[in-house]
Amino acid sequence: MSILTSRQFSQLAVLKSVFSQPQSVAVLLLCAAFSLILSTLTSPLMIWVLMLSGCAVVVRVAGLSTLHNLPTSRTVNLLAVLAVFALSWFGFSVGLLDSMINLLTVACALKIMLVKNKRDFHLLICTSLFLIGCGFISSLSVFAWIGYTAILALLLVATAIYHGAGVSIARSVRFVSILIVQAFPIALLLFLLLPQLPPLWQMPTSKSTETGLSDTVTPGDIASLASSSELAFSATFNSEEEVPDAPLRYWRAMTLEHFDGKTWSISNKRKQAEQQLASMGRSTPLSILAVKELSLVTDYELIVEPTQQRWLFALEPSSPNNLKNSITVSTLFDYTLRADTPISSKKAFYLRYFSNAPIINGIGNFEAQLNLQVSTNGNPEARAWGQALANQYSNTIEVVNAVMREFNQGGFRYTLSPNAMPVDPIDSFLFEQRAGFCAHYAGAMVYVLRAAGVPARMVTGYQGGSALSDNVLQVRQYDAHAWVEALIDSKWIRFDPTSMVAPSRLSFGLEHALEELGESRETTILSEFGNSAFFATLQGWFQQLDYSWSKWVLGFDNTAQTNMLEELLGALTPQKMRAVFLSALGLIGLILALYFLPKKQKVHLSPSYRILLKAIKLVETKTGVRRDNKTLSAYINQTSAYLPPHAARSFKKLCEIFERERYAKRDRSSDRHEVMKLQLKTLKQSLK
Template identity: 80%
Template sequence: MSSAILSRLTQLTVVKSVFSQPTSVAVLMLCIAFSLILFTLTAPLMTWVIMLGGCAVIVRAAGLSALNSLPTSRTVNLLAILAVFALSWFGFSVGLLDSMINLLTVACALKIMLVEKKRDFHLIVCTCLFLIGCGFISSLSVFAWIGYTGILALLLFATAIYHGAGIPKSKSIKFVTVLIVQAFPIALLLFLLLPQLPPLWQMPTSKSTETGLSDTVTPGDIASLASSSELAFSATFENAEAVPVAPSRYWRAMTLEHFDGKTWSISNKRKQAEQQLAYMGKPTPLSALAEENTPQVISYELIVEPTQQTWLFALAPSTPNNRENSIFVRSLFDFTLRANSPISSKKAFYLRYYPTAQITSGIGNFESQLNLQVSMNGNPQARAWGQTLAKQYSSAQQIVSAIMRAFNQGGFRYTLSPNAMPTDPIDRFLFEERSGFCAHYAGAMVYVLRAAGVPARMVTGYQGRKRT
């Protein structure tokens, strides 16, 4: 009993001693600010980087007390070497920009465990400011602005307390608060008077494009679609009999499952799930398929033109034809293939196609939740139509047939030059314009199906017709 009371008193004494030291309070506030930044950057950051940052914050916060010691420089340097190898290995799959954000986050996480001198503190504060700027690259919403403003204020408070070791903490906080209040009207005045130029880090929206593939689809912003005659890829089969019939020659590339009301894109949840399953060593359905005795296997060579991207165009389902090629190609859980590095020049991949394999084994809870998400940003008529279809019909097949009848009998037409639909693109396509190209029809159908409670997603690829 007495030992428990003594232990509790010791803990209270340690906590009191930590909060009585301005430098310790400043470092603790810095750890909190870094944790909040990690929370806002979950999309570009890899899972292991977020875990490393969280562990670094816990270690540094625990090291503020006399009962714990910080890791040695040798330990942190070893972690840095391992992190560099991990970033080099996984960086090709996430792109240059996200790789740089992950690198900056790892550097900040490792440095935060060794904050001892004033220079170290300043370095981490500056790094956090850069990470806040990286957050604005992916989001310019009002909520992001409010959140990052709060984190910035926390960094300023921490800096003031760190430098005001001989000044009461209340005075340091009051000083920073006065500076923020004084700066606010100046910032508001500059916002109203200065010309509203678009940010340099965002690409302007294109009003026209060529037929082809992208990792995002915003059909409402495309006013004209020019047909391109450029070669995307070519495939060579062992013999003429091995070439699939025309309806089966769909070359699958990407699965777009996220919709924000205007743009379809690859879901960040899907990316994170793929990374976690890969770390766990779980084999993908395509990898397991390659090890089974599938009755029919067709080998083919895929020659891809440079795209600066990692996606591959493959017949579904396909796998690398041997373990050597699996080093350069990885199978994903949505039955697509990815190169392990961006394709910057013409490159050949050797694959196997399983035309008789059964891959429709149902969907799990994760797949169902991901493909039932309905964006509430606009398009109220399409949502209402989907809900009406769900009440009228009892099966998913009946709902699909009803939508197809509407397309066939509702005066819809296919055109490469639709009118621009910048707001409520699905509503305008379904109930006003009734003309568009493949992305309009696919996006509208997926959205209405989801609103009707039917899991659906957009799959992009090429329908190969030309045979030589």
């Protein structure tokens, strides 16, 4: 027991010695900051890089004590060579950008085990700052900003402690806090007034996992999105009256017109036709619609979460307002929208919604023929049913209504977890299982309509959206949806077979529909807690905070800056912009001057000292003899001959009282001050 106690005492002594050394504390804080950065980069970092970095932090922290030795330079160099080979091997599979992030992390992890001097410490601080910038590439939310700001503050505190020998940790923290507060107004000015220039170079591409909808759909794909509550996008309207009713909130993303018997996808023929028509300069229906003078037009803004994809979601039909968009958005002949570059971070897009405009057949007979193709790879019963409907009904709308009626009255059931249908999925769904998600119903309906001679296609996107405020809707991944468009009288008419089995899905959302059917979108041990009123209120606050950050900070692009300046200054001219820029620089310079120019320190004098100075001033005026650096005794002896006897005695008495109070450290009472005041008064009267 005594041995164990002595060992614990020894470890406590070592720990105390570590925290008593400023450089050791600084390295410890640096390790903590690096660990926090690692926790935010789990997506781009490979598993072995995370493990290597974690081990490096543990080794460095253990090496702060004298009980453990750090690895030698030879060992670290060997690890560096092995890491370079591993990065070269795996780099092509993760993409150039993620490879660079992994390389930077490995370099930081290896260097952190060999911190010996200021140069090593400064290199790690700079590398950590670059890693913080890499984290902002994939996450720009307000919570990421708060977290990275805290990590930055931790790095600054570590630097202050490392260079502040003899300065307490509390004082270093206070110093860094003051610096951050001082930097805030400068950062705000730069953000508001610095010209919003485009990037100077193109960021290397990353093969990060794409999120949300895919351009290929099997019946279970959209159902898998139902378990995700991640935000897909937010839509902001000018007023509450402009927000569409819940059943009309169809956010179009893609049209899937090719079916191989199991999977729906964008047709290659469609892609080729779009490219040929674009090269010919032919206008799309949406571009023509955008220039027409229509009365019912609603302007709205989308804040889209990063998807690493080019397609956009928009109320159908909507056209882009590229005068405001920072990324140009193109329109296609199937009424879908495509951004010129993949959406790799939160972006704001401005759109115009034409609520009464129909979706017309944009390419004539091509679209009709493309959407009449029926795959003969399985599903014979569904084809036979379609042909029977064609023989039974004389016009297109009757065929469509017959299919919708069958879904409504045929005992079909809406569920997120249907049985697997690997063989003849449409036949199995229609004639055996009769239970499925929206993609099952939409895919089966399109297939049957084509077999009946009705041009039809599947459209994927989102349906619904929850109200964040009166004029803001938030659409999440579980709102992903699929529906049907049938070509009737040269117009594409929307039909949603899901409404036949779960009408509340359109009116109240997925979760309400599943609740009616006795199902749940996700079941976890925290589900009951998540449904509590407190958690719902807290979640609403966080959502509102994140939305405000996305709209007012991330959405502050060149267009928003120009609008702000025009509201303040009127029409912008080069002279006004030059004046704004120079004024911003001057204001920043003034702020820096107030912060760092030396200030005249105010001298705080005791009451007795102020009385003495007044007396000396009177004597100097009367006698013309300056005190300069003379002692009080010498000055009294020098001026006594020039003063009246009564005044000389008062001056001497006043100086003696001051010396006793100041140097003998006694008689410090208000009575002494009163005596000195009395002597000063007597001196004044005598000198008159």
